[in-house]
Amino acid sequence: MTDxxxxxxxRDFAACFNNNTPWYFTGLELVVMxxxxxxxxxxxxxxxxxxxxxxVSALLAESYALNPSDFYGLTPKLLVKEGDxxxxxxxxxxxxxxxxxxxxxxxxxxxxxxxxxxxxxxxSVVILPDKENRHVEFRKGxxxxxxTDEIINQLLESGIWPVIRQRPYSVIADPGSPPKAIFISAxxxxxxxxxxxxxxxxxGEEFQVGIDALAKIVSGKVHLNIPHGSTPSKVFTKTTGAxxxxxxxxxxxxxxGVQINHIDPINKGEKVWYLSAQHVLTIGRLFLxxxxxxxxxxxxxxxxVKNRKYFKIFSGACIRNLPELDRSSFEVxxxxxxxxxxxxxxxxxxxxxxxxxxxxxxxxxxxxxxxWMMPGFDKFSFSxxxxxxxxxxxxxxxxxxxxxxxxxxxxxxxxxxxFPMDIYPQHLIKAILIKxxxxxxxxxxxxxxxxxxxxCEFACTSKMxxxxxxxxxxxxxxxxxx
Amino acid sequence: MKFIRxxxxxxxxxxxxxxxxxxxxxxxxxxxVFLFTPAETTQTGSxxxxxxxxxxxxxxxxxxxxxxxxxxMWNTGYQHFRVTGVETGLWENFFFGLIKxxxxxxxxxVSGLTVEFIFAIKRGHPVNEGFLVTGMLIPLVMxxxxxxxxxxxxxxxxxxxxxxxxxGTGMNVLNPALLARAFIFFAYPAQISGEVWNxxxxxxxxxxxxxxxxxxxxxxxxYDYHNLPPLNDLITGTIQGSIGETSKIAIAIGALxxxxxxxxxxxxxxxxxxxxxxxxxxxxxxxxxxxPAHPMNLPAYYHWLIGGFAFGAVFMATDPVTAxxxxxxxxIYGFLIGxxxxxxRVVNPAYPEGVMLAILFFxxxxxxxxxxxxxxxxxxxxxxxxxxxx
Numbered sequence: 001m002t003d004x005x006x007x008x009x010x011r012d013f014a015a016c017f018n019n020n021t022p023w024y025f026t027g028l029e030l031v032v033m034x035x036x037x038x039x040x041x042x043x044x045x046x047x048x049x050x051x052x053x054x055x056v057s058a059l060l061a062e063s064y065a066l067n068p069s070d071f072y073g074l075t076p077k078l079l080v081k082e083g084d085x086x087x088x089x090x091x092x093x094x095x096x097x098x099x100x101x102x103x104x105x106x107x108x109x110x111x112x113x114x115x116x117x118x119x120x121x122x123x124s125v126v127i128l129p130d131k132e133n134r135h136v137e138f139r140k141g142x143x144x145x146x147x148t149d150e151i152i153n154q155l156l157e158s159g160i161w162p163v164i165r166q167r168p169y170s171v172i173a174d175p176g177s178p179p180k181a182i183f184i185s186a187x188x189x190x191x192x193x194x195x196x197x198x199x200x201x202x203x204g205e206e207f208q209v210g211i212d213a214l215a216k217i218v219s220g221k222v223h224l225n226i227p228h229g230s231t232p233s234k235v236f237t238k239t240t241g242a243x244x245x246x247x248x249x250x251x252x253x254x255x256x257g258v259q260i261n262h263i264d265p266i267n268k269g270e271k272v273w274y275l276s277a278q279h280v281l282t283i284g285r286l287f288l289x290x291x292x293x294x295x296x297x298x299x300x301x302x303x304x305v306k307n308r309k310y311f312k313i314f315s316g317a318c319i320r321n322l323p324e325l326d327r328s329s330f331e332v333x334x335x336x337x338x339x340x341x342x343x344x345x346x347x348x349x350x351x352x353x354x355x356x357x358x359x360x361x362x363x364x365x366x367x368x369x370x371x372w373m374m375p376g377f378d379k380f381s382f383s384x385x386x387x388x389x390x391x392x393x394x395x396x397x398x399x400x401x402x403x404x405x406x407x408x409x410x411x412x413x414x415x416x417x418x419f420p421m422d423i424y425p426q427h428l429i430k431a432i433l434i435k436x437x438x439x440x441x442x443x444x445x446x447x448x449x450x451x452x453x454x455x456c457e458f459a460c461t462s463k464m465x466x467x468x469x470x471x472x473x474x475x476x477x478x479x480x481x482x
Numbered sequence: 483m484k485f486i487r488x489x490x491x492x493x494x495x496x497x498x499x500x501x502x503x504x505x506x507x508x509x510x511x512x513x514x515v516f517l518f519t520p521a522e523t524t525q526t527g528s529x530x531x532x533x534x535x536x537x538x539x540x541x542x543x544x545x546x547x548x549x550x551x552x553x554x555m556w557n558t559g560y561q562h563f564r565v566t567g568v569e570t571g572l573w574e575n576f577f578f579g580l581i582k583x584x585x586x587x588x589x590x591x592v593s594g595l596t597v598e599f600i601f602a603i604k605r606g607h608p609v610n611e612g613f614l615v616t617g618m619l620i621p622l623v624m625x626x627x628x629x630x631x632x633x634x635x636x637x638x639x640x641x642x643x644x645x646x647x648x649x650g651t652g653m654n655v656l657n658p659a660l661l662a663r664a665f666i667f668f669a670y671p672a673q674i675s676g677e678v679w680n681x682x683x684x685x686x687x688x689x690x691x692x693x694x695x696x697x698x699x700x701x702x703x704x705y706d707y708h709n710l711p712p713l714n715d716l717i718t719g720t721i722q723g724s725i726g727e728t729s730k731i732a733i734a735i736g737a738l739x740x741x742x743x744x745x746x747x748x749x750x751x752x753x754x755x756x757x758x759x760x761x762x763x764x765x766x767x768x769x770x771x772x773x774p775a776h777p778m779n780l781p782a783y784y785h786w787l788i789g790g791f792a793f794g795a796v797f798m799a800t801d802p803v804t805a806x807x808x809x810x811x812x813x814i815y816g817f818l819i820g821x822x823x824x825x826x827r828v829v830n831p832a833y834p835e836g837v838m839l840a841i842l843f844f845x846x847x848x849x850x851x852x853x854x855x856x857x858x859x860x861x862x863x864x865x866x867x868x869x870x871x872x
Contacts, residue, residue, distance in 0.1 A: 371519030404535020408652030
């Protein structure tokens with residue numbers, strides 16, 4: 001870790017004394033030493049298809065949906081029926097375990113369909129939008145004038161609360177059990193990830209108000225993690241009331257789990273909350289505008305799409321009319337989120353609640369003659385076993401082929417090279433596979449999340465589905481230990 | 483290619499569930515995925531995946547072994563004609579070796595893969611690629627005079643008891659190729675020690691030059707190390723020894739391939755070389771005075787160049803399944819192999835080489851080394867838990 005000077009406001013001046021942060025004066029400005037955390041291990045996957053930094057308004061989609069499956073571990077209880085008229089902010093369903101946690105309509109309109117799956121499992125509540133987009137009124141005002149309970153209640157009632165999630169387990173935060181800290185990653189290093197500097201540009205006030213609200217609901221710190229090396233948006237660097245940490249290095253430096261691990265790792269029995277930078281804006285707007293304004297920018301990315309731009313949408317928008325497909329060759333997979341951790345959606349599906357990105361990649365259901373023997377100038381690998389490793393900087397049209405079959409563990413050290421935490425990933429995976437609870441705890445299962453293993457899964461020679469294994473491990477721990 | 487695909491597609495239903503050869507699915511599948519990388523797509527987790535798989539990894543190792551194999555073929559001929567006093571060129575030497583060594587390779591692969599296929603069919607799991615490398619390593623650590631039936635018996639033994647008994651590829655404790663060699667070493671010592679390191683089958687009118695010994699170039703170590711072959715020969719590999727182990731240049735090329743591609747662990751290679759050197763220096767310092775021929779006096783760097791040290795460090799100790807798996811563990815594991823290989827060489831008067839046994843020994847201890855490395859990670863974490871007040 002090294003230190004860089006960073007200019008701070010008077011408000012953080014006081015915080016410096018409390019935190020024992022080193023500081024000094026230069027001329028008229030107070031300069032405080034900030035932490036830079038340098039991540040060495042990892043990999044930026046050179047997938048082709050980054051979004052241009054142009055924002056296009058696409059606010060009126062053909063439908064909007066809220067899908068309970070976006071919220072891990074949720075048992076929803078429905079509050080509306082088909083034909084009901086709703087406003088933006090009208091509750092659609094709630095959490096059976098925590099009835100205070102409401103899930104509300106992102107836009108106003110009519111509930112046109114309630115999709116159910118096997119055993120009548122609730123899949124989606126679909127809304128046909130009206131053009132006015134009327135909303136439920138909430139109290140306007142600076143969060144500083146609210147009490148902690150008032151802020152929490154306003155977030156719960158407006159249906160914005162679920163933007164805050166908890167580690168371990170990545171479930172919706174429990175409003176009754178405060179965390180030791182809140183973490184916001186203001187950058188994403190996943191393949192073709194949206195640029196949060198671009199997303200928050202011009203929204204400094206909303207961001208600051210959002211941070212103010214968050215700072216009031218926790219006694220611990222609010223950590224805002226921004227990239228070092230580039231010139232991060234002033235929206236982030238001028239934020240007050242949060243501790244700013246700088247991170248440098250390849251993916252997964254932008255993963256909040258990695259950041260937590262380097263700043264304040266989760267010990268057994270502890271929890272932290274986290275949310276995306278874009279959702280901080282949503283919280284800010286709740287207090288500034290007094291309504292649930294679910295608008296957000298999403299990046300349309302990937303090798304199979306032509307109009308790669310940022311689209312301004314409301315949360316849960318149908319994606320049908322967004323992408324212009326590059327239909328030149330193959331079938332396309334639509335991924336809500338990024339290519340490492342996102343989930344597959346149908347071409348007429350809806351963008352996920354937590355996703356700020358839509359990625360379209362070609363399906364890879366093709367055989368190749370002696371593919372494993374080819375020189376492979378067009379095959380990307382972390383392992384340097386293909387000639388493509390002689391072509392640095394090249395971008396690849398990666399598809400969904402597994403490039404091999406499931407095998408037992410053979411290669412070692414591969415996960416470690418892309419896993420920048422003080423944890424033995426392969427041994428943790430083995431502990432999960434044999435369901436050894438104590439060993440899982442000892443090897444750090446509380447500090448990890450499936451997404452932290454996405455890069456290991458990408459690089460795995462034995463083609464193991466590690467995110468699934470980690471998810472099962474966390475479920476097991478949660479069931480046994482609560 | 484289309485026509486091969488058509489044949490495979492035509493017979494495929496017979497091997498699928500309900501087909502008449504349903505049981506042989508693993509065998510069919512092994513051929514199919516060997517010829518055509520499967521059209522399988524990601525169903526869960528990361529949507530895109532790295533291009534590398536076990537086939538690619540293993541073929542890189544085989545590629546890295548090729549310099550050793552080709553040099554070994556040439557050297558077999560060279561050593562043969564050297565002692566029979568026949569003037570020969572590059573290709574005559576090479577073809578002599580090719581004819582001698584090719585059958586050993588075939589026997590190794592056929593016997594080993596037969597066992598692999600039987601177990602795959604019996605257990606209904608896909609045929610794993612692990613044996614592709616083992617099957618090449620076994621011939622390279624044999625003397626050229628090894629009887630073929632012995633290769634077959636040793637290979638079958640190593641694959642069944644060394645690997646399949648533990649659950650197959652990825653589950654074995656001992657390096658299967660070294661286990662095959664150790665099997666012959668203990669079961670048929672006469673065929674793998676003594677004067678076996680040169681093929682002396684004589685052609686018409688040939689005879690062996692006077693005073694020649696077919697012993698390994700290392701045999702003199704225990705009597706007077708000054709009689710070791712000159713440094714140049716040790717490096718280029720024009721000496722007698724196991725087929726693949728003699729040329730340090732060929733091994734260096736292989737090591738380079740493994741290191742550049744990231745397949746071989748540089749940690750193990752480096753620490754094993756350092757371990758050997760350190761022990762060599764240690765012996766230099768405690769060598770008995772007044773006995774300049776004693777092997778303890780051997781200059782430490784010679785340990786890198788004689789016997790199977792380099793080959794073992796590059797191709798055997800680095801086997802990821804049987805080595806230590808943690809990065810810290812790899813340093814310890816490699817270092818200890820280096821140290822013990824030199825101890826066995828110098829202290830054991832009965833047999834001049836110790837690399838094989840040192841590697842097998844630490845194959846067994848690798849999990850223990852990892853255990854302690856991981857325990858220190860665990861105690862660090864538990865300490866952190868206890869230091870925070872909850």
